[in-house]
Amino acid sequence: MVNDSSELDYYKMNFKSIFSAKKNAVEIDAISYAAYENREYQKESFNRRLNKYSENFKARDYSIEPIMSGWDKELILSYINEYGGVLCALFHFGSHRHFFVDAASLNIPTVAPIAGKSYYDMKDLISQSSAEHADKVKLLEVEGDKVSLDLIRSLKENRVGGIYVDGNMGPDSFLNNDGCTSVDFFGSELSVKAGIARLSLLLKLPILPVFCNGIDGNSSIEIAEVIKPKTLSETKLEFVNKVMQRLYSSLELKVLNDPTSWEYALCLHRWVIPKADMSEFELTREPATVRFIRDNWSTIIKNDESYWFNSLTTKGIKVPGELDACFKILSDSDVIDWHPFSLEVRQSGYDSITMLNTLVKNGFIKVIE
Incomplete structure (x- = not known):
């Protein structure tokens, strides 16, 4: 059942821009509907998990188990030990909402700027948990006045920074171009936030691209090859452009193989740099x-x-x-x-x-x- 037909329309429009040369209208409609349904299910699934733990915490049961298989805690901690921290590049893909709860269950110290309802729901849950869990997860409200400063301070505390790469704006909001760079994505030019690359520059931290595949009960975390801090042979601009293109190329491959898992196909049109008008000539008379x-x-x-x-x-x-x-x-x-x-x-x-x-x-x- 579709509760918001405009969201389904946005999915159709954006998947059409990606796949129009490869898939017909019926196939694109099916992908769009499945992506819409997947997003709704993932939200409901995550809320069920939060509610379950909330009830457990009230009964003083503070145990949390990871929902995703494939975690490599030792790898993540090795980068923290070597560099003093690490940045995880996250995407609105698959079971991404579970990343921070899973990390808390494994006692991995994290910090993340989170937007809207997700921030308040997570913050409420963590406040009810044990002191040990609460100490491991530090959440920052994206719109907060000191979010950048608080994020930098927290990353210096040997934490894992969970940074969403593919935006935090909805389908009706507009992208502020401050701090953006251009990348190629399915043949279109996108203007994308480059905050994670600039954090890496500032703090000399490596970046781990992370995809949370699947749905609860059959989900896994996939950590791609590390992107190491800037070398002396690169300029800052070259590094930022390289990092963001590499991250979006990774996302492109995932979307190509599993388009219905990418929730933020919903918002793709907000990042596309418009191409020129289809006609440069002004018509002065009406055709037949x-x-x-x-x-x-x-x-x-x-x-x-x-x-x-x-x-x-x-x-x-x-x-x-x-x-x-x-x-x-x-x-x-x-x-x-x-x-x-x-x-x-x-x-x-x-x-x-x-x-x-x-x-x-x-x-x-x-x-x-």
Whole structure:
């Protein structure tokens, strides 16, 4: 059951931008629905785990068992011993929510900036646990005034820093470009936060890319090859760019093999650097016929309003409510007589030439004649 149809629409749009050349519309719809369902299940599963431990803690049972197999505590601690700390690059993939609870169960000291409800839920749980567990997990509210300073201080205490690489913004929020760098991801250019690379630079800490695969009962942690601190032969900019590209290349491979496990496909459009308009030329006269371009067209319905997006450019338009019907006729067609559409646009109080250029420049239609 889909509780938020706009979220499903975002999944469809973003998976289309990734897979349109490899998969058909039916396959992309199936992946999108499965990704939506996976996210909902993962949230519910994590909440069940928190509630279970909360009840246990009230009964003074402070035991916690890791839910993911494959933990290599000795490897992680070896980097702490060698470098005084280590950064774990996390992704909104698979059972990622369980990382910090699992780490606490293994007495691995961690610190992490966490956003929103997840922060408060985790903080509440840790406050109820034993002093030993509470000492091992230090959570920082992402929006806190001193989050950066507190994070640096905590990392200097020989802790594992759990840093999400693929953003902490929702599908309707906008990416602040401060501290961003560009990476290639499935052939698109993304503007991504580079905080983990800059922390590595500042504190000379290695980075362990971490993926939490699967779902509870059949989940595992996968630690990829370490990214060591900057060498003398690299500039700071070269290091930052190398690190972020390597992390996103790792994510690309995981998404290619298991797309439904990547929750933040939901937000991909927020990081894509828009490509140029589909047409640089301003049309001054109306054509007889146009062709609807369906390949990269996606729709988002939000608050009962319709939006058209081009998943290739990430640009889009809001469909005027008065034109819903004729826009649907356009999108249901391959080739359409422009004049009836133009008449409907004018009768609804819009300029038909402006609308024509908007549709062409956003890559929704192509003039035939």
